[in-house]
Amino acid sequence: VWGNQMTDTFEAKGKRKKLVAELKQKGIADEEVLRAIDNVPRHMFMDPAFLIHAYVDKAFPITSGQTISQPYTVAVQTSLLKVKRRDKILEIGTGSGYQAAVLAAMGAKVYTIERFRELFIKAQRTLTSLGYSADFFYGDGYEGKPQYGPFDGIVITAATPAVPESLLQQLKTGGRLVVPLGSSDNQVMTVVERTGPDSFEYSQHGNFVFVPLLKGTVNGK
Ligand code: SAH
Numbered sequence: 001v002w003g004n005q006m007t008d009t010f011e012a013k014g015k016r017k018k019l020v021a022e023l024k025q026k027g028i029a030d031e032e033v034l035r036a037i038d039n040v041p042r043h044m045f046m047d048p049a050f051l052i053h054a055y056v057d058k059a060f061p062i063t064s065g066q067t068i069s070q071p072y073t074v075a076v077q078t079s080l081l082k083v084k085r086r087d088k089i090l091e092i093g094t095g096s097g098y099q100a101a102v103l104a105a106m107g108a109k110v111y112t113i114e115r116f117r118e119l120f121i122k123a124q125r126t127l128t129s130l131g132y133s134a135d136f137f138y139g140d141g142y143e144g145k146p147q148y149g150p151f152d153g154i155v156i157t158a159a160t161p162a163v164p165e166s167l168l169q170q171l172k173t174g175g176r177l178v179v180p181l182g183s184s185d186n187q188v189m190t191v192v193e194r195t196g197p198d199s200f201e202y203s204q205h206g207n208f209v210f211v212p213l214l215k216g217t218v219n220g221k
Helices: 010-025 031-039 048-053 071-081 098-105 117-130
Strands: 088-092 109-114 135-138 151-156 171-182 187-196 199-208
Touching: 010 031, 010 071, 031 071, 031 098, 071 098, 071 151, 071 171, 071 187, 071 199, 088 098, 098 109, 098 117, 109 117, 117 135
Parallel strands: 088 109, 088 151, 109 135, 151 171
Antiparallel strands: 171 187, 187 199
16 A cells, blocks of 8 residues: 555655644644644554554554554644754653654754663664654663753653653753653643742643553663
8 A cells, every 4th residue: 555664655645634634623733733743754653564554543553562652642742842943852752753753843852762772773763764863862761861951841752650850850941841640541641841940830631541651671682
């Protein structure tokens, strides 16, 4: 259906336009976010087994038992970050690299951390071949990347019961951290805005389900 997974086609472009229309209908209003989703070929981030579903608004399995986030979820998290061009954004949970590519397409300076070595390598390869630039790190996202901070935005793309304190400390004043907070089977999308050196404001933005944020790294073979 798609020919080579690493080429974009009229068919894929058409499906992306439909996906963008669907996201608008579901309430995504940020034009920059919609434009980025229109531009990034999600099929290039999919496991080949699920290729034909690339423009279905659902999460799908990738390697290492992880998932590529649902486009709607990526759109919500990205909208909540309020990304401006050249903002420094830290992502915890690179996964397929799709969210990182959407941020890069919006002109953000992206730093992304993944605890599975295999995914770290694969995502880096995918973004490079698409011409998007981002800084990739293999490691435990709980620690963040203090040497590259502070950040305008931090997005955690895995579920956690509590925001890691070290990440809050890597936010600029005025910066926003977006995280699905809750139990393993249901989380509330939460924005933590740093309003001063010691003040943080929380707001809630609906229910989601993510794979868990876990400590340590997995080297595979
Ligand atoms: N943003 C991804 C979604 C990936 S799913 C995408 O667009 O495809 C969440 C990812 O977070 C998984 O790949 C998982 O391995 C990773 N993860 C979980 N805990 C982590 C941690 N402590 N540090 C870094 N990555 C982590």
